[in-house]
Amino acid sequence: MRREEIVHAAREVFSAKGFRNGSLSDIAERVGITHQGVLHHFGTKEQLLVEVLRDRDTTGRAALADASNPRGARFLHHVLNTVTTNTRRTGIVQAYTVLSAESVTEGHPAQPWFRTRFTTLRQDLAEALGEACDAAEPVAREELERGAAVLVAVMDGLQVQWLLDPGAIDMTAAVRMTIDALLTSWGGRPLGPA
Amino acid sequence: MRREEIVHAAREVFSAKGFRNGSLSDIAERVGITHQGVLHHFGTKEQLLVEVLRDRDTTGRAALADASNPRGARFLHHVLNTVTTNTRRTGIVQAYTVLSAESVTEGHPAQPWFRTRFTTLRQDLAEALGEACDAAEPVAREELERGAAVLVAVMDGLQVQWLLDPGAIDMTAAVRMTIDALLTSWGGRPLGPA
Structure with missing residues (x-):
């Protein structure tokens, strides 16, 4: 649940500021946890972005399934x-x-x-x-x-x-x-x- | 002349190690100057890579000119x-x-x-x-x-x-x-x- 919140916050931050400028602190702040808390869940900023991209693909595929594949x-x-x-x-x-x-x-x-x-x-x-x-x-x-x-x-x-x-x-x-x-x-x- | 030497050294280093792993020190060493000496000529590593890319394009265009445009x-x-x-x-x-x-x-x-x-x-x-x-x-x-x-x-x-x-x-x-x-x-x- 917490992981999902972080991924959604990361998507918003990367969308608004880009990957380079969007910081882990920005993301942590939105979820109300610390920078260290985000690292605890995902290890690195790169790994968090991989999750954002995977989530994007999964959402796209869910939309596809709705449209009967x-x-x-x-x-x-x-x-x-x-x-x-x-x-x-x-x-x-x-x-x-x-x-x-x-x-x-x-x-x-x-x-x-x-x-x-x-x-x-x-x-x-x-x-x-x-x-x-x-x-x-x-x-x-x-x-x-x-x-x-x-x-x-x-x-x-x-x-x-x-x-x-x-x-x-x-x-x-x-x-x-x-x-x-x-x-x-x-x-x-x-x-x-x- | 020195600039040209540095650009050629940079091309070799970036080709062998990639942009991220190829360091200014590697490049400086090939030309026999210091890391600071490279920065003096190009300001940043990114700028040096722009010169490598420009040089690639210029070489390509010279080949084109040989082939009568x-x-x-x-x-x-x-x-x-x-x-x-x-x-x-x-x-x-x-x-x-x-x-x-x-x-x-x-x-x-x-x-x-x-x-x-x-x-x-x-x-x-x-x-x-x-x-x-x-x-x-x-x-x-x-x-x-x-x-x-x-x-x-x-x-x-x-x-x-x-x-x-x-x-x-x-x-x-x-x-x-x-x-x-x-x-x-x-x-x-x-x-x-x-």
Whole structure:
């Protein structure tokens, strides 16, 4: 219960101030405990952020379950909705961007989490792209997996450009362009309305 | 002259150890000066890394000039070659990934450099995509700019996935897939051989 409170407080602090500037003391204060109390529960600030990101994913997945576990084109529409939601939560996007990049450095505590997350996300997206693509010939699994890696990369890479220059980047339109270009290049139709 | 030596030493150190673990003392030692001497020339470690990145871009552009300033499809082939080269310089890719993400945080010293770099790169790529796409109808500028943002995002986002799981990601094939999907979705032909 206390852990959950801390994760929610951390999400608010990281959203408002970013990962670097949001301090453990800010988070502790919101929950009414000490800085040491937060460390007791999570060990490090990085680990706490991993929990915030995991919580974000779990919440997203709960919303998916409500929508009776969408597949194929409906899953891709869910992805587009997430991108649109992200344009209204700069702090979380900033925290995700900084932490995912930091995670590539040796021994970073978030590294296993991101590695697993990317693998799972690529598999789910490869499947969704294959199902959404109603081409005459089925698309080779290798092509779908490559397309999934492209799609994940576009979402992540756009966040960096968008955070630096929000007016220049329409993230939802750019991700949709990528999905449609992939589907049509495989002989399928573009995604169409939700 | 001394500045140039320091930048080259920094590139080697960041390539071998990454940005976080490569220290100013490591760099200073290679040039035979003190840690303070490096700070005297560059102010901060972040600023020194900006110089390493700028130097990388300048070298890339010099190679371009040698190739008589390629445009259109030839420029896109140059981009693909750069992606392939990147698979052989993990340290620089890691440093670029970490620093570009860090730059989105408030007041980061590399922020203006990255903002300008992304704007220029999107413009150059929008032009190259438009020239490479020999479709019957010219592609709208807005579409080309969105496609350019997608292409930059794919290159950056793939680096994160590749650094975490090199065996799972073929960066060159994925970037080529993106270029071809964009060109064909606009009614053009895929890129073809170099």
